[in-house]
Amino acid sequence: MQLTRTTTWGWILALLGACGSTDAGDQANEASDGADESGDDGGTVGDSGTSEGAEPTDPMGDPAVVYWRDIKPIVDARCVACHSADGVAPFPLTTYEEVALYAGAIGPAIASGQMPPWPASSDCNDYLFDPSLDNGQIETITTWIELGVPAGNPADEGAALPLLGDELPRVDLEIAMDEEHVAAPPTGEVDEHRCFLLDWPEAADTHVTGYEVVPGNRKVVHHLVARIVGPDGVADFEAQDEADGAYGWACGAGTGMSGGSGPLLGVWVPGQGASTFPAGTGLPVETGSKVLLNMHYNTVMGDTAPDRTGVKFMLEETVEQVGQSQFITDPMWPIGDNMLIAAGDPDSVHTFDFMLPAIDVTIYATGLHMHTLAEYASLVVEHGDGSTECAVDIPRWDFGWQLGYRLAEPIRVSAGDRVVLTCGYDNTEGNQAVIDGVQQTPRDVTWGEDTYDEMCLGYVYITRD
Numbered sequence: 001m002q003l004t005r006t007t008t009w010g011w012i013l014a015l016l017g018a019c020g021s022t023d024a025g026d027q028a029n030e031a032s033d034g035a036d037e038s039g040d041d042g043g044t045v046g047d048s049g050t051s052e053g054a055e056p057t058d059p060m061g062d063p064a065v066v067y068w069r070d071i072k073p074i075v076d077a078r079c080v081a082c083h084s085a086d087g088v089a090p091f092p093l094t095t096y097e098e099v100a101l102y103a104g105a106i107g108p109a110i111a112s113g114q115m116p117p118w119p120a121s122s123d124c125n126d127y128l129f130d131p132s133l134d135n136g137q138i139e140t141i142t143t144w145i146e147l148g149v150p151a152g153n154p155a156d157e158g159a160a161l162p163l164l165g166d167e168l169p170r171v172d173l174e175i176a177m178d179e180e181h182v183a184a185p186p187t188g189e190v191d192e193h194r195c196f197l198l199d200w201p202e203a204a205d206t207h208v209t210g211y212e213v214v215p216g217n218r219k220v221v222h223h224l225v226a227r228i229v230g231p232d233g234v235a236d237f238e239a240q241d242e243a244d245g246a247y248g249w250a251c252g253a254g255t256g257m258s259g260g261s262g263p264l265l266g267v268w269v270p271g272q273g274a275s276t277f278p279a280g281t282g283l284p285v286e287t288g289s290k291v292l293l294n295m296h297y298n299t300v301m302g303d304t305a306p307d308r309t310g311v312k313f314m315l316e317e318t319v320e321q322v323g324q325s326q327f328i329t330d331p332m333w334p335i336g337d338n339m340l341i342a343a344g345d346p347d348s349v350h351t352f353d354f355m356l357p358a359i360d361v362t363i364y365a366t367g368l369h370m371h372t373l374a375e376y377a378s379l380v381v382e383h384g385d386g387s388t389e390c391a392v393d394i395p396r397w398d399f400g401w402q403l404g405y406r407l408a409e410p411i412r413v414s415a416g417d418r419v420v421l422t423c424g425y426d427n428t429e430g431n432q433a434v435i436d437g438v439q440q441t442p443r444d445v446t447w448g449e450d451t452y453d454e455m456c457l458g459y460v461y462i463t464r465d
């Protein structure tokens with residue numbers, strides 16, 4: 001279906017601004033280069049799991065890749081934010097013994113790109129604060145595992161790599177959940193998605209120019225999505241909040257409300273740090289608004305300590321360019337069977353291709369949203385001159401990691417360019433959800449808020465020129 005629609009640009013939603021340097025990535029590359037060069041000097045594989053015993057050595061008598069010098073800096077910078085005693089990941093990677101113990105699982109997890117979690121393909125575009133390991137780092141860790149995980153000497157500890165993310169130059173407002181919440185997933189599951197409304201106390205209209213999430217309990221906060229609810233929407237969400245008597249409401253990966261939500265403010269994952277919006281831009285927030293936090297809690301470690309997450313904001317009364325947080329989708333999809341994913345269909349593809357109305361916009365950040373049958377998705381700009389620019393491409397969709405991606409270089413979209421959103425789903429037997437221990441049988445699926453319905457949304461943070 002080829003459609004030209006302009007209405008979606010009015011359905012505000014989505015994203016993440018941010019500027020900042022990409023130094024972290026560059027320096028990480030440099031740091032791993034040294035290790036790569038000496039990669040293959042080793043001989044046989046030693047006993048895994050310890051540094052003792054016969055280790056392969058280079059001609060100088062030292063293993064080519066060792067934990068303290070080569071591996072620890074990478075793991076500290078890219079894994080420990082989640083893989084620590086008080087982090088959300090199922091096991092810590094903070095000591096030699098821990099990293100060596102899990103080496104067998106780490107190899108495949110990094111080679112496949114499953115870890116660190118960052119589903120966007122780097123063949124599509126470059127993003128700020130991309131935590132992915134580069135090829136050199138993957139090779140360094142793989143070689144280390146092949147060599148039998150030699151420890152090396154703590155005295156030769158490699159220099160720390162810079163952490164990812166921004167810092168807020170100042171904090172103008174800090175808000176938090178009103179009450180504590182103890183994560184309580186549905187029976188038989190380890191994940192809970194719950195939404196909370198946070199008060200926005202500003203007495204005048206303003207703009208958000210940066211934010212930083214302060215997780216209350218790092219053991220359970222897997223990631224979160226923050227939205228702004230404008231004054232008109234507040235009453236509906238308050239009613240939803242009161243419905244089950246407990247603080248917040250069960251909301252799946254969306255808002256639990258069919259009537260939409262409000263502009264996406266940002267997405268946060270552990271280790272991300274602060275996000276500052278592109279220079280001169282900010283997301284407008286009216287007085288009387290609220291902030292909606294969609295929390296993804298993970299209780300795989302059985303943690304029952306309560307969470308009370310907060311957010312710090314940097315605000316500006318006026319900005320040079322007002323940012324707009326928008327979602328892109330075919331407005332026909334939510335109606336009837338317009339986005340039918342037939343039972344048994346191994347590759348049900350839905351595409352929304354539309355031409356931008358007579359305005360020029362700049363896209364700074366983007367993301368995609370789908371549910372559990374989803375397999376892949378992308379958002380691509382086709383310019384009038386025939387060239388294309390890929391904003392985001394997720395070749396292997398992971399429902400657990402709904403992330404936002406800040407483009408290293410903004411994409412300019414001019415009047416007459418086309419924007420193409422593509423989502424692919426697998427509705428065969430093997431790809432069905434397991435509910436209460438029972439794998440479901442395929443059924444026809446259409447658009448809906450429920451986790452077991454589907455969606456296909458693109459998100460962008462833009463300015464109009």
Ligand code: HEC
Nearest residue numbers: 078079082088089090105106109115116117269270271400
């Ligand atoms: C943003 C948080 C986060 C970061 C950063 C992260 N992990 Fe994970 N990791 C998790 C979570 C949560 C799980 C549990 C599975 C899931 O939710 O995807 C996991 C699971 C794993 C697993 C088990 C995979 C499996 O087979 O199920 C391995 C191995 C792993 N991580 C290694 C790493 C390594 C190595 C790094 C750094 C290069 C890293 N992780 C960075 C959060 C993280």
